[in-house]
Amino acid sequence: MKNYTTLRLAIDIGGTFTDTVMMNQDGSVVASTKTLTTHENPANGALEGAKRALDSVSGSMADVSGFIHGTTLATNALLEKRGARVATITTEGFRDILEIAYERRFSQYDINLQKTDLLVTRERSLTVPERMSASGDVLLPLDESCVQGLLDTLEAVGAEAVAICLIHAYANPAHEERLRALLHAARPDLVISISSEVSPEAREFDRLCTTVANAYIQPLMARYLDAFAAQFASEGITCPILMMTAGGGMTTIQTAAQFPIRLVESGPAGGAILAARIAAENDLDEVLSFDVGGTTAKLCLIDNAQPQTSRHFEIGRAARFIKGSGMPVRIPVIEMIEIGAGGGSIADVDRLGRLTVGPKSAGSEPGPVAFGRGGTDPTVSDADIALGYIQAETFAEGQFAIDADAAKAALRDTIGQRLGLDAYEAADGVSRIVDESMASAGRTHAVESGKELGQRTMIAFGGNGPLHACRVARSAGVDRILIPANPSVGSAVGFLYAPVSFEIVRSRYSMLQSLDLAVINQLFVAMCGEALDVVRQGDATGPVVTRRSAYMRYNGQGHEIEISLPDRTLTAEDIVPLSEAFEAAYARQFSRPVPGMLIEILNWSVQVSTEAKPIAETGDIPKANNFSVDHTRTIFCDVDGIQKEAGFVHRSDLKAGDHVLGPALIVEPQTTTLVGADFNLNVDARGNLILTREVTA
Numbered sequence: 042m043k044n045y046t047t048l049r050l051a052i053d054i055g056g057t058f059t060d061t062v063m064m065n066q067d068g069s070v071v072a073s074t075k076t077l078t079t080h081e082n083p084a085n086g087a088l089e090g091a092k093r094a095l096d097s098v099s100g101s102m103a104d105v106s107g108f109i110h111g112t113t114l115a116t117n118a119l120l121e122k123r124g125a126r127v128a129t130i131t132t133e134g135f136r137d138i139l140e141i142a143y144e145r146r147f148s149q150y151d152i153n154l155q156k157t158d159l160l161v162t163r164e165r166s167l168t169v170p171e172r173m174s175a176s177g178d179v180l181l182p183l184d185e186s187c188v189q190g191l192l193d194t195l196e197a198v199g200a201e202a203v204a205i206c207l208i209h210a211y212a213n214p215a216h217e218e219r220l221r222a223l224l225h226a227a228r229p230d231l232v233i234s235i236s237s238e239v240s241p242e243a244r245e246f247d248r249l250c251t252t253v254a255n256a257y258i259q260p261l262m263a264r265y266l267d268a269f270a271a272q273f274a275s276e277g278i279t280c281p282i283l284m285m286t287a288g289g290g291m292t293t294i295q296t297a298a299q300f301p302i303r304l305v306e307s308g309p310a311g312g313a314i315l316a317a318r319i320a321a322e323n324d325l326d327e328v329l330s331f332d333v334g335g336t337t338a339k340l341c342l343i344d345n346a347q348p349q350t351s352r353h354f355e356i357g358r359a360a361r362f363i364k365g366s367g368m369p370v371r372i373p374v375i376e377m378i379e380i381g382a383g384g385g386s387i388a389d390v391d392r393l394g395r396l397t398v399g400p401k402s403a404g405s406e407p408g409p410v411a412f413g414r415g416g417t418d419p420t421v422s423d424a425d426i427a428l429g430y431i432q433a434e435t436f437a438e439g440q441f442a443i444d445a446d447a448a449k450a451a452l453r454d455t456i457g458q459r460l461g462l463d464a465y466e467a468a469d470g471v472s473r474i475v476d477e478s479m480a481s482a483g484r485t486h487a488v489e490s491g492k493e494l495g496q497r498t499m500i501a502f503g504g505n506g507p508l509h510a511c512r513v514a515r516s517a518g519v520d521r522i523l524i525p526a527n528p529s530v531g532s533a534v535g536f537l538y539a540p541v542s543f544e545i546v547r548s549r550y551s552m553l554q555s556l557d558l559a560v561i562n563q564l565f566v567a568m569c570g571e572a573l574d575v576v577r578q579g580d581a582t583g584p585v586v587t588r589r590s591a592y593m594r595y596n597g598q599g600h601e602i603e604i605s606l607p608d609r610t611l612t613a614e615d616i617v618p619l620s621e622a623f624e625a626a627y628a629r630q631f632s633r634p635v636p637g638m639l640i641e642i643l644n645w646s647v648q649v650s651t652e653a654k655p656i657a658e659t660g661d662i663p664k665a666n667n668f669s670v671d672h673t674r675t676i677f678c679d680v681d682g683i684q685k686e687a688g689f690v691h692r693s694d695l696k697a698g699d700h701v702l703g704p705a706l707i708v709e710p711q712t713t714t715l716v717g718a719d720f721n722l723n724v725d726a727r728g729n730l731i732l733t734r735e736v737t738a
Contacts, residue, residue, distance in 0.1 A: 050108045051536035054111070064534075074097075076093070084269045088273065128167060135168065138249050158368075160368075171216045305374075309377060311536045322659075325346075327344055329342060342490055349377075351374050384420065387401045424472050435710075507707075508714065508715050511679065551641070584651070585651055591606055666699050676706070690707050691709070700724075702716075
């Protein structure tokens with residue numbers, strides 16, 4: 042029997058699993074499933090998941106009125122170097138922007154330093170005579186007679202895409218736009234990205250890198266998005282497909298095809314949106330979002346139900362944790378730290394005899410040894426199976442059997458024999474190392490943000506998040522954990538809460554005290570109109586919210602702080618409040634302001650988004666009840682490593698108010714929550730699992 046009038050579908054394609062979620066008109070999740078990611082054609086796994094979810098509610102593709110999609114394809118294409126052959130065109134005299142970069146070594150004393158691959162060789166770095174000033178005045182007109190020479194060189198080097206990044210084009214894009222028009226007139230098939238559209242901000246190296254990355258994946262993503270939409274259309278989907286972006290909003294497939302760089306890290310952004318929603322529902326001011334899948338772990342700080350955001354991150358770092366070792370990208374992103382630690386992360390012993398875990402992953406092909414799909418290297422999931430945390434009888438909705446004996450044998454043969462350990466000791470070592478890696482990443486991220494973890498509530502989700510939450514929280518000093526409903530497909534659920542949104546940032550440098558208000562207000566009118574046009578493509582009539590910001594710093598500093606602006610025309614009366622807001626934000630981040638310093642503004646931002654869905658009221662506080670645990674399973678205790686009996690409880694049997702002592706395994710179709718020996722569990726009025734650590738003196 043159908044319990045809906047319309048359905049909304051979300052599909053998140055990850056490195057190991059593809060998650061599918063179906064939500065009805067009331068905002069309730071009515072179906073969810075996980076399928077193995079089909080790397081040769083990701084749409085196949087997505088289609089399998091959609092059909093399975095629809096079948097479970099007796100629905101059809103025609104019933105789907107909303108469709109949101111997120112994918113790792115853009116990220117993987119950049120990491121695996123599977124994009125187009127890109128050439129750059131810069132202002133004459135600036136051919137070596139990529140080579141010069143930041144004019145420093147990211148690791149000063151490393152004699153074997155390997156710089157990151159910035160995708161464009163010097164022979165494909167072209168220039169054109171022209172020059173703009175920082176205020177947008179034409180200093181040297183574009184030399185259009187050079188265009189034929191550029192076309193000849195592009196043909197000679199086999200360029201499939203072009204990234205145009207002219208000096209100060211963020212202030213005046215006329216030369217970039219004219220050059221693109223001339224190239225397209227001669228070669229309509231040439232893919233061209235211009236910096237004034239992709240990343241219209243100061244700092245030419247970052248702007249060029251972002252434009253190069255966009256051009257590099259643009260042909261691949263355009264083909265993928267067209268094929269994905271066509272495949273679902275042939276199955277009966279009639280609604281538009283919206284794409285999740287790295288900034289936590291949704292945009293149309295057409296906009297995503299033009300700016301595919303905004304799809305990088307779109308899946309993890311959905312998880313942060315979910316965590317922020319849960320924080321708002323539960324009045325949690327300080328949250329640590331903890332999302333662990335098959336390939337990576339993602340951690341994000343959320344304050345006052347707002348994820349921490351950034352305008353800068355790096356792709357493909359040559360050194361995993363060293364800033365400056367990757368390709369910088371300047372787009373709106375939800376700021377999080379991501380490490381190669383997931384269920385598929387491979388464990389090994391290095392040449393110094395040290396046990397290591399990740400970042401290499403077995404993924405879905407061939408997968409962990411226990412999956413029986415050809416994998417031979419022991420993984421984190423194999424360790425969890427050997428320790429008893431994953432039970433074969435409830436694993437993966439029964440899609441395939443798991444072989445615990447094969448997992449133990451791989452751990453014993455690959456790790457145990459080399460370190461003098463049995464299979465269980467090897468599994469325990471793998472588990473402790475990967476959990477400490479995740480906890481360490483969380484602590485580092487908090488310190489870099491000037492924040493602490495101890496007082497935060499961890500919201501854990503993803504296929505492996507609930508399984509590792511207690512162990513990571515214990516190491517990170519976190520005492521309270523929340524496991525939401527449908528945690529295994531949390532990022533896809535987050536897609537369905539995300540607004541249709543688009544953010545634009547433009548550089549217009551000025552001193553705060555001498556701000557030309559007429560120019561800035563005119564800039565905001567143009568930016569708001571441009572962003573609204575994109576939003577209206579995805580939501581034609583719904584009410585929208587506009588958020589304005591200024592990126593401010595003390596005169597002479599190198600980095601800015603985002604300060605919120607009123608959503609109206611700025612007046613002279615706003616100058617003093619803006620100065621006070623900046624100094625308060627500076628003091629929060631760096632302990633104190635700097636008296637007597639002038640304040641300057643480099644960038645201005647506008648985000649237009651549809652309104653967030655209202656939060657439903659909770660019922661009465663549930664009456665406490667000690668849940669009767671009738672079944673147990675033998676596990677190796679996550680605290681002392683000794684074999685113990687753990688409660689074995691189906692989550693569907695729990696109701697609001699129920700209380701369960703650890704150790705316990707709370708199983709559901711797509712994941713398991715491990716309640717540590719020093720934790721207890723309560724079910725709140727919304728059905729969330731609240732795990733609290735019993736701290737002893």
